[in-house]
Structure formats: structure tokens, C-alpha cells
Amino acid sequence: xxxxxxxxxxxxxxxxxxxxxxxxxxxxxxxxxxxxxxxxxxxxxxxxxxxxxxxxxxxxxxxxxxxxxxxxxxxxxxxxxxxxxxxxxxxxxxxxxxxxxxxxxxxxxxxxxx
Amino acid sequence: xxxxxxxxxxxxxxxxxxxxxxxxxxxxxxxxxxxxxxxxxxxxxxxxxxxxxxxxxxxxxxxxxxxxxxxxxxxxxxxxxxxxxxxxxxxxxxxxxxxxxxxxxxxxxxxxxx
Numbered sequence: 001x002x003x004x005x006x007x008x009x010x011x012x013x014x015x016x017x018x019x020x021x022x023x024x025x026x027x028x029x030x031x032x033x034x035x036x037x038x039x040x041x042x043x044x045x046x047x048x049x050x051x052x053x054x055x056x057x058x059x060x061x062x063x064x065x066x067x068x069x070x071x072x073x074x075x076x077x078x079x080x081x082x083x084x085x086x087x088x089x090x091x092x093x094x095x096x097x098x099x100x101x102x103x104x105x106x107x108x109x110x111x112x113x114x
Numbered sequence: 115x116x117x118x119x120x121x122x123x124x125x126x127x128x129x130x131x132x133x134x135x136x137x138x139x140x141x142x143x144x145x146x147x148x149x150x151x152x153x154x155x156x157x158x159x160x161x162x163x164x165x166x167x168x169x170x171x172x173x174x175x176x177x178x179x180x181x182x183x184x185x186x187x188x189x190x191x192x193x194x195x196x197x198x199x200x201x202x203x204x205x206x207x208x209x210x211x212x213x214x215x216x217x218x219x220x221x222x223x224x225x226x227x228x
Contacts, residue, residue, distance in 0.1 A: 031214065043159070043205060045215035056214055091159060100147045100166070100209055103216060105159035 002026045004106035006092050012112045013082055021077045021109045023092030032075045033093040033103060034067065036060070043091065049075065082113045116141045118208050120219035127196055128227050135191045135222045137206030143167075148182065148189045149207040149216065159205070165189065196226045 005024045013019050025032050034046040048055040049067055064080045075094075079086055089110050093103040117140040127133045139148065150162040163173065165182050173180045177194045193200055203223050207216040 033214075033216075035216070042220045043207075043216075043218040045217070048214045050214075058215065089157060093159075100214075102149070102161055102164045104161060105151070107156075107158040110157075 002028075004092055004094055004104055006090075006106035006109050008109060009107065010110045010112070012114065015084060015113055016081050019079050019082055019111065021079075021090050021092075021111070023075045023077070023106055024073050025075055025092065025094030026096075026104060027073070029094035029096050029104075031055075031095040031097070031101070031103075032067075032069070033095075034077045035091045035093065035105075036088040037091065037108075038088045046077075079111075082111075084113050087111055087113045116143075116208050116210050116217040118206050118217055118219035120204075120206055120222050122222045123220070124223045124225070126225045126227065129198060130195050131226075132192060132194050133196050133224065133226075135193075135204050135206075135224065137189045137191065137219060139187050139189065139206070139208045141208060141210045143210035145210075147209040149209070150180070150189075150191050151205045151207060151218075153203040153205060153221070155202070162191075193224075196224075198226050198228055200224060201226045 007022045032049040035043050037043045045058050046061045047057045047067055066078045068076050089108045091108045092106040095101040095103045119138045146167045148165045152160045170182050179192045181190045203221045205221045206219045209216050
């Protein structure tokens with residue numbers, strides 16, 4: 001069964017460094033998302049992406065964040081200058097079509113900022 | 115604004131007991147979708163069910179059942195004859211027509227003891 005994949009599974013970085021989190025959505029899906037989950041807390045929406053542009057973003061998704069679909073298969077989240085509070089699990093999700101379609105999540109990337 | 119409330123932070127049961135996880139939501143949208151996701155200790159988010167606001171029929175899938183009551187804005191999840199493998203955090207989520215984001219509840223940590 002097709003699934004969303006994410007790399008790396010765990011990323012450790014120093015405060016102020018740039019990180020890129022990578023996702024490969026399910027191949028026939030058209031809508032892509034990033035969420036984050038700070039340890040022990042609920043899952044929070046960051047951004048949605050469709051037709052090569054951002055559809056919606058939350059207040060968390062400020063100028064230090066950016067997303068890109070550099071080719072036909074990858075979807076990336078870049079954090080330009082990481083802060084301690086960016087430490088969280090980052091989930092990528094994809095949906096086949098239509099805004100209300102089921103979002104299928106990847107296994108997550110645990111980001112630790114030291 | 116959308117909100118999902120899962121008032122039960124933690125539930126602990128003994129194997130074979132039935133357990134119900136509560137979910138109450140708030141939205142101004144007349145059309146919306148409700149979801150349940152399971153997050154086992156390994157950390158991934160596993161899709162369980164999606165319901166739209168026009169379909170109030172209860173659903174059963176094996177040991178899982180869902181009770182959607184629009185009048186009380188609730189979408190409760192029951193596991194019958196619980197098993198140790200059911201131990202996980204369960205999230206209820208809402209997707210309204212205004213935007214494409216999932217709004218998650220705080221999650222309920224279910225522990226099933228042998």
C-alpha cells in the first residue's frame with residue numbers, strides 16, 4: 001500500500017542552523033501539508049500546498065519557514081534559522097484531491113535543536 | 115474558529131474491557147469532516163476514520179465503532195474488547211470548509227493493561 005515517507009527520521013541541529021526536512025507524498029496525491037507536534041502536545045497545522053503554491057498557512061508558519069516541491073516527488077520544509085522552540089516532531093501529509101479528502105501522514109521527523 | 119476538545123487526557127483499562135474516547139467539536143461551518151487518528155508509541159499518525167457532517171450514521175469496523183451526534187457536536191470512539199495493541203494516543207480532528215487544515219484535539223492516551 002502506498003505511503004508517505006519522510007527523511008531523516010531524526011535530525012539534530014545547532015540553534016541558528018538551517019534544516020531541510022524531506023517528504024515523499026503518495027504518488028497520485030495533489031495536496032500536501034506540514035504539521036508539527038511539540039513533545040506531549042497536540043498536532044498543529046503549519047502549511048498546505050497545492051498546484052505549486054501555498055494554499056494556507058498558520059500563524060506558526062512565519063518567515064523562517066518555507067516549503068518547496070523541487071521535483072515531481074519530493075516536498076520539503078525548510079527552517080532557515082532554527083530556534084530551541086522549533087524542537088518538535090514534524091509530520092508531512094498528503095491527500096489525493098479535494099480539500100476535505102483524507103490526509104495520510106508520514107512517520108515524522110524528530111527535530112532536536114540544541 | 116474551529117476547536118476540538120478531548121477532555122480525557124488519559125484512560126487506563128484492563129484488556130477485554132470496552133472503552134469510549136470522547137470528542138466534542140466546535141465549528142461555524144455547516145459542512146465539515148471529522149477524523150480519528152491513532153498515534154502508537156512508535157510515533158506515526160494512523161488514519162482510522164473520516165465522517166462528513168451530513169452522515170450521522172454510526173459506523174462499526176471490527177472492534178471499533180464511532181458515534182456521531184450532531185445535536186451535541188460529538189464524535190465518540192469506542193473500542194470493544196480492548197487489546198494491549200490498542201495502547202496509543204488517539205486524536206480527534208476536524209476539517210471545516212473554511213480552509214484545508216486539520217484541527218486536532220489534545221489527544222487521549224489510552225493504556226490497555228494485560
